[in-house]
Amino acid sequence: MAAATRSLVADLRRLFPVGQVLDSIEDRTLYAYDGTSIKALPDLIVMARGVKEVATLLRFASDHEVPVVPRGAGTGLSGGSVPAEGGIALVLAPMRAIKELDAGSMVAVVEPGVITGQFQKTVEEAGMFYPPDPASLNYCTLGGNVAENAGGPHGVKYGVTKDYVLGLEVVLSSGDVVRLGGKQIKNVTGYNLVQLFVGSEGTLGVITEVILRLLPKPPAKKTMLAIFDKLDDAATAVAGIMAGGVIPATLEIMDQRSINCVEDYLKLGLPRDAEAILLIEVDGMAEAVEAEARIIDTICREKGVRSFQVAKDKQEEDSLWRARRAISPAISSARPSKIGEDISVPRSAIPEMIREIQRISKEFDLPIVIFGHAGDGNLHPNILTDRRDHKEMERVEQAIAAIFEAAVRLGGTLSGEHGIGLSKRPFLRMALSPETIRLMENIKRAVDPKNILNPGKIWGRA
Amino acid sequence: MDLLNLHALFKCNKCGSCTSVCPLYQQTVHEGMAARGKLALLEAVADGRLDAPEAVRAKLEDCLLCGACAQNCPSLVPTTDLFLEARSGLAKELGVPLPIRLLLTALGSPAMMDLGTPFSHLFQWTGLPDLLRGKAGEVLPEVVRAALRSMPPAPLHSFRSRVEGLPSNGDAPRGTVGYFAGCFMNWGYADAAEATRQILMRGGYRVEVPPVVCCGVPHRVYGDTEAALELARKNVAALEKYERIVTDCASCGAALKEYRHLLKDDPAYRDRAEAVSSRVADISEFLVKYEFQRPQGAVPLRVTYHDPCHLIRGQGIKSQPRELLKAIPGVEFVEMKDADVCCGAAGSFCVTHPALSEGVGGVKAENVIATGADVVASGCPSCLTQLRAMLRARGSSIRVLHPMELLAESYRKTVEDQK
Numbered sequence: 001m002a003a004a005t006r007s008l009v010a011d012l013r014r015l016f017p018v019g020q021v022l023d024s025i026e027d028r029t030l031y032a033y034d035g036t037s038i039k040a041l042p043d044l045i046v047m048a049r050g051v052k053e054v055a056t057l058l059r060f061a062s063d064h065e066v067p068v069v070p071r072g073a074g075t076g077l078s079g080g081s082v083p084a085e086g087g088i089a090l091v092l093a094p095m096r097a098i099k100e101l102d103a104g105s106m107v108a109v110v111e112p113g114v115i116t117g118q119f120q121k122t123v124e125e126a127g128m129f130y131p132p133d134p135a136s137l138n139y140c141t142l143g144g145n146v147a148e149n150a151g152g153p154h155g156v157k158y159g160v161t162k163d164y165v166l167g168l169e170v171v172l173s174s175g176d177v178v179r180l181g182g183k184q185i186k187n188v189t190g191y192n193l194v195q196l197f198v199g200s201e202g203t204l205g206v207i208t209e210v211i212l213r214l215l216p217k218p219p220a221k222k223t224m225l226a227i228f229d230k231l232d233d234a235a236t237a238v239a240g241i242m243a244g245g246v247i248p249a250t251l252e253i254m255d256q257r258s259i260n261c262v263e264d265y266l267k268l269g270l271p272r273d274a275e276a277i278l279l280i281e282v283d284g285m286a287e288a289v290e291a292e293a294r295i296i297d298t299i300c301r302e303k304g305v306r307s308f309q310v311a312k313d314k315q316e317e318d319s320l321w322r323a324r325r326a327i328s329p330a331i332s333s334a335r336p337s338k339i340g341e342d343i344s345v346p347r348s349a350i351p352e353m354i355r356e357i358q359r360i361s362k363e364f365d366l367p368i369v370i371f372g373h374a375g376d377g378n379l380h381p382n383i384l385t386d387r388r389d390h391k392e393m394e395r396v397e398q399a400i401a402a403i404f405e406a407a408v409r410l411g412g413t414l415s416g417e418h419g420i421g422l423s424k425r426p427f428l429r430m431a432l433s434p435e436t437i438r439l440m441e442n443i444k445r446a447v448d449p450k451n452i453l454n455p456g457k458i459w460g461r462a
Numbered sequence: 463m464d465l466l467n468l469h470a471l472f473k474c475n476k477c478g479s480c481t482s483v484c485p486l487y488q489q490t491v492h493e494g495m496a497a498r499g500k501l502a503l504l505e506a507v508a509d510g511r512l513d514a515p516e517a518v519r520a521k522l523e524d525c526l527l528c529g530a531c532a533q534n535c536p537s538l539v540p541t542t543d544l545f546l547e548a549r550s551g552l553a554k555e556l557g558v559p560l561p562i563r564l565l566l567t568a569l570g571s572p573a574m575m576d577l578g579t580p581f582s583h584l585f586q587w588t589g590l591p592d593l594l595r596g597k598a599g600e601v602l603p604e605v606v607r608a609a610l611r612s613m614p615p616a617p618l619h620s621f622r623s624r625v626e627g628l629p630s631n632g633d634a635p636r637g638t639v640g641y642f643a644g645c646f647m648n649w650g651y652a653d654a655a656e657a658t659r660q661i662l663m664r665g666g667y668r669v670e671v672p673p674v675v676c677c678g679v680p681h682r683v684y685g686d687t688e689a690a691l692e693l694a695r696k697n698v699a700a701l702e703k704y705e706r707i708v709t710d711c712a713s714c715g716a717a718l719k720e721y722r723h724l725l726k727d728d729p730a731y732r733d734r735a736e737a738v739s740s741r742v743a744d745i746s747e748f749l750v751k752y753e754f755q756r757p758q759g760a761v762p763l764r765v766t767y768h769d770p771c772h773l774i775r776g777q778g779i780k781s782q783p784r785e786l787l788k789a790i791p792g793v794e795f796v797e798m799k800d801a802d803v804c805c806g807a808a809g810s811f812c813v814t815h816p817a818l819s820e821g822v823g824g825v826k827a828e829n830v831i832a833t834g835a836d837v838v839a840s841g842c843p844s845c846l847t848q849l850r851a852m853l854r855a856r857g858s859s860i861r862v863l864h865p866m867e868l869l870a871e872s873y874r875k876t877v878e879d880q881k
Contacts, residue, residue, distance in 0.1 A: 026517040029506045030493040033476050047491075074493065075478035093491045113491070115482070139482040332537035336472060388472060 005043045008064060012046065015056055020047040031071065031089040035136070036423055037337075037387070038079040042069065042089035049094050051169060051177060051208040058206065058452075059175030061088060067455050068173075070202040072112060072144030075136045077340060078421030080148055080201045084456040090206065092143050099209070101126055106214040107166060107183045112143020112207050116150075129217040131158035134417065143207050149199030151417030153250035156375025158215075160417065162198045167211030170197055170204075173448040183211055196443070201419050202454040204447045218283040221249070222293045223311040225320040226278040226300045227271060231255070234276035235351040237303040238374050241280070242347075244299050246292045251375030252279040252324055255354055257361075258371045262323045265330035270323060274306060278374060279324050327371055327382075335367070335384035339396055341403060345412030347377040356406040357381045364399040366392075378416035404430055420458045428459055468508060474501040474539045480531035485804050486524060489821040494521045497531035497541040504548055519552045524818065526811060527683060528804035529775035546682055553685025562684050565810065569645060569676045570689060576623075579649050582616035608816035611855070612807070614650035614847045621652035625659065625671055634668035636752075640704030641669050642697075642742075644714035645676050646843035654843075654863070657870035658710040658745050664873055665755055672700045677717035678724075680809055694721050695731055698738050707738065710745040710866055712842035713809070716776030718742040744773060745866060746782040746841060759875020760792035761868055766835040767795070768826065768849065769802040770842030783841055783865050790872045798838075799829045805840075807848030819848070820855075827852035830860060839865045 005023070012021045022028075023044040032039045043066075048054050061068045067087025074081050083089050095111035098119060102108065103126055110119060117137040123130045133152035134140055140150070146168070151160035167181035181187055181194040197204055228234040238251060254262075254277040263270045270277070278300075282292040293310060300308050311317040331338050345353045354370055357379075361368040372379035381403055385396050404414055404427045414424045414431050428437065437459055444451070480497035481487045493499040503521055506512035522545055532541045558566070568574045585591065591610050593599070599607050621643055639662050647655040662669045674697050678690035698721060701707050709715045722739035725731040743751065765787055773779040780802070788795045806812065806822030830838045830853065838853075838860055840846055849862045 024517065025512060025514055026503060026521055027494065029503055029512055030499045030521075033502060035475070035477050037476050073478055073481060074476075075481075091491075096491070117482070136478060139478040328536040329538050332473060332475075336469065338475065 008066065009044050012044070012057075012060065015060065016046065016053065017049075020049070020053075021045070022047070031074070031091065032082070034071075034074045034076045034079060034081045036077055036079045036082070036421075038082050038422055040082050040084050041086065042083040043086045045089045045091060047091045047094050051171065054090070054092075054171045054206050054208050055175045055177055057088070057090060058171050058173055061452050062174055062450060065450055065452060067452050068206070069454050070143075070147065070206045072141030072147075073115070073139055075140040076144060076148055076421065077342065077418040078148070078201075078415065078423045080419050080421040080454070080457060081144070082422060084422055087452075087455075092206070092208075093141060095143075095208070096141075098122055102183070103128065105183055106216075108212045108214060110142050110210050110212065112141060112146075112210065114142045116140050116142055116145055123214055124217055127217055128214040130164065130212060130214055132161045132164060142210055142212070146198055146207055146210055147200060147202050148419040149417070151373075151376075151378065153252055153373055155373055155378065155417070156251050157247045157249045162195060164213045165194055165198050165210060166213050168194055168197055168207055169209035171206045171208055173205070173450060173453050177208075178205075181211065185213070199419070201421060201457050203444060203457055204453065206453070218249075218285075220286040220289040221281060221283040221317075222289050223317040223320050224280045224293060224296060225309045225323075226280065226305045227274045227307045228276045228278070229274055229304070229306050231275040231351050231354060233304045234278055234374075235348075237278065237300050237305065238350070239348065240299040240303060241296055244295050246282065246295050248280050248292075248296070248375060249283040250279070250281040251373065253277070253350070253372060253374035253379075254279070254324065254327070255358075255370040257367065258327055258369045259323070261330045261334055261369050262326045265333055266322070266326050268323055271306065277323065279320065324371070327369065331369055331382055331384060335386060337385050337387040339383040339385060339400070341381045341383070341400060342378070342415045342418040343381070343403060343407035343412055344376075344378045344416030345407055345410050347375070349410040349412065350374055350377060350379070353379060353407065353410055353412070356410070357403060360399050360402045360406070363402070364395045366395060366399055368399070373416075376416075377412070401427065422457065425458060425460060470540055471501060471504055471508065471544055473537050474498055474505075474535075475537055476502070477536060479534055479536055480541065483530040483534045485526060485528065485530070485806065485822045485825075486818055489818060495524055497535070497539070497545075500525065500545060501539065501541065504544065515552055515555055519549070519556065522549055522552070524815065526771070526804045526806065526808040526822070528771040528808065530771075530804065533775050546685075549683070549685035550687045551685070553687075558684055558686055562810075566681050566684060566686055566689060569680055570693060572673070572675060575645060575649055576620065579616055579620060580618060582613070583618045586613065586616055604816055605813060608813045608819075611816070611851045612812040612847055614646065614843065616650060617652045619652065621648045621655040622671060624652060624656065630670055631663040631668045634663070634666050636666035637706065638668040638670060638704065639706045639708050640701055641671050642674055642677075642701065642707060642709040642711075642714055642718065643671055644709060644711035644843070646713075647711050651843050651846065651864060654846075654867050655710065657864065657866040658708075660870050661745070661749070661866055661873065662708065665749070665752075667706075670704070672704075674700050677711075677714040679713045679717045682717075683809060691724065691728070694724050694735065695728075697721070698725070698731055698734050701738050702734050705741060706748070707742045708745050708748050709742065710841060710864065712744065712770035712772035712776065713844060715742060715744040716772040719777060744777060744779055744782075744841065746773075746786055747777070747779050750782040750785055754786070754789075755873075757790050757869055757872035757876065759872040759877075759879060761790050761872050761875065762792035763836040763868075764794045764796060764834060765837045765839055765868065766798045766830060766833040767801060767865070768798070768805060768830070768838055768840040768845055770840055770845045771804050771808075773841055774802050783839070786869055787839060787865055790868060792872075793868070796833045796835055798833045798835075800825075801829075805845050805848045805852075807844040809844055812848055812851075820852070823848050823852040827856055827858070831856065831858055835860060837861045837863055837868065839863050839868060841865055
């Protein structure tokens with residue numbers, strides 16, 4: 001380790017309690033990755049236990065012009081918390097208190113390290129509901145969700161993380177602490193800076209407290225599974241359901257390859273020749289849920305559904321979800337690695353986008369499993385590959401570029417809910433104009449003039 | 463270090479799922495505790511990016527081997543198997559530290575264990591451990607205090623010495639059972655072991671207690687694979703004459719069922735190990751499978767049950783112990799929160815890593831206390847010991863028993879009623 005880093009570590013150890021500053025090679029190896037498997041070693045790690053410590057660290061980092069990379073649980077899918085340029089990995093996972101659950105105003109005040117799924121459980125026990133449900137909800141943090149503006153299947157009806165953030169406490173790169181927004185539903189006092197920090201990927205400030213809006217818990221739910229012979233029929237059914245006045249709580253799609261992959265793995269008896277499966281959930285008042293399920297049934301039948309099942313109880317619900325939930329292990333048993341993408345297109349472009357990806361799969365001779373959120377146009381093509389096969393990985397890179405090109409061509413964008421981070425950085429110019437990128441860079445320079453916060457992300461060096 | 467299963471290692475895509483079920487990660491929020499962190503270290507070693515074997519071993523030993531990560535891995539990474547392989551490779555490279563080596567040698571030798579038990583009994587009889595667990599012990603090194611806290615009961619006479627020469631239910635109608643009396647049951651929980659024997663005899667079996675040796679779990683855990691293999695061979699030879707093999711120790715049972723994999727590369731033992739492994743059953747599994755005699759005597763107690771890792775994840779046994787407990791008249795069974803989460807004992811882990819063990823054990827004890835139960839039952843002597851220590855530290859009077867002790871109590875009462 002460089003002498004400069006050693007002296008930084010010695011200085012920081014004087015500022016922080018014992019055990020909160022780590023610099024051994026094994027600890028650095030442990031904080032070098034996130035859910036993408038991209039790796040870069042931090043020079044050292046600081047565990048934060050409160051806003052004061054975060055402010056102390058940023059003041060220090062600013063004085064010494066050392067990069068700081070905020071990290072929640074390190075489960076992101078775009079390399080956002082990977083310390084690409086070294087520096088300090090600032091771990092916020094230990095800040096895991098739910099500070100306040102205000103049932104009267106239906107808001108919650110949380111620290112950034114609270115696990116999303118645990119927060120949802122606590123909220124539901126109090127009769128309320130926090131809808132954003134990224135697939136990693138059992139292990140990702142709310143702070144990370146805000147920084148990446150995470151989504152999930154509930155996006156179609158309930159929106160994503162940004163739709164629930166009312167206020168933030170943020171430590172700026174100077175070490176100054178600012179409070180943005182508040183508990184109010186309506187607030188036009190000054191710029192809407194809350195939303196500037198939502199999805200900022202750790203490049204503008206470090207989130208130390210989040211005020212979240214909650215909803216009443218829907219009393220009833222119904223789960224349905226519709227199997228279609230033809231992808232286009234499934235797509236017109238999706239459009240039909242919305243036009244029919246129903247916004248499902250979730251509307252998930254699996255393509256033919258996903259179906260076959262799951263069938264290889266679980267032998268559930270899914271039809272291998274079917275081109276699409278839709279998994280649909282409606283929630284709300286019991287009467288409304290019944291009526292909505294009937295409408296969906298009718299529309300699916302009109303559009304030539306091959307089979308349509310409605311779950312009668314929790315057990316049947318779980319069995320309908322089984323295929324969708326098995327995609328991940330099914331993929332893992334098929335090939336050594338998977339590269340998961342996250343494109344987002346207008347809902348009507350879904351069948352076209354799926355066909356494009358299937359064409360790309362053939363062109364580059366790579367199995368690509370497609371599933372995702374048909375209701376909101378956010379698809380997750382997963383390329384099955386072997387990371388250690390460098391030749392094949394070159395083809396994977398080309399296939400990813402081709403998928404992004406197709407998405408943008410169809411009026412979509414690079415990422416729906418994972419963020420740009422490192423993994424989509426090379427493609428940013430496909431989706432945003434030079435003027436737009438310049439505006440973002442100017443904001444970055446204004447808020448973080450020394451460029452110490454998560455440098456190298458989104459567009460590279462500003 | 464030899465890493466045998468690189469393919470499995472590289473399957474980990476660092477999603478983080480393991481962090482949500484790892485009791486040590488929950489306690490510490492430190493990446494090195496969770497499986498993906500350990501796998502990242504092994505990956506770095508395999509790639510030549512990390513050369514710090516002592517440090518890697520220390521990180522690997524920050525692990526309960528409870529198997530929760532393996533069970534919940536969406537990418538199906540066999541985490542625990544990989545950790546055991548890595549521990550074995552590191553033990554070859556670095557050797558096994560002396561205190562651990564002594565412990566493993568003692569465990570491998572019934573004679574040494576027999577010799578030591580009376581001393582442990584005497585020591586506990588003096589009341590010194592209780593004294594030293596309090597204020598007076600604060601001057602002692604942490605590891606000694608942890609050992610005092612985690613001391614299992616040590617009856618003067620081991621189970622095996624007690625049953626020597628006793629009748630084994632000679633003309634039993636349902637055939638012979640070989641009862642595997644594990645070290646911990648034999649030298650620590652002799653009463654529970656005797657309860658198991660009585661229950662089997664009452665069920666119509668002739669019970670033999672063959673001269674077995676340690677199952678080898680501690681040796682595998684510390685990477686001494688050679689010793690584990692040697693013990694496995696001895697046990698296979700001692701057990702292969704039995705059509706039915708029963709044990710009441712979760713860890714021994716899991717180990718015996720694993721012999722078929724452990725000895726698969728040994729041509730002289732492969733088939734014999736396969737045969738032995740296929741005949742092993744945990745006592746709860748055995749009783750439920752072969753229609754146990756309904757207990758009649760009332761045991762009016764509120765009872766909760768803790769799932770040992772080596773039963774629920776090691777052998778997939780969850781419903782059987784509960785079914786047995788619920789069958790006892792008078793027992794009011796209550797589920798505790800997170801019954802299947804590790805108690806933090808993990809064999810010698812509670813002594814080598816006292817702070818982590820107490821953290822995990824404390825959560826477990828609070829969950830036990832919250833049920834308002836009179837008794838917490840568990841089919842693993844290591845868990846029993848930890849539960850006793852954790853409840854005692856909280857001043858709780860909840861009794862800690864093996865399920866067989868409750869079942870035997872009910873049978874005993876039936877007999878008394880008939881008199």
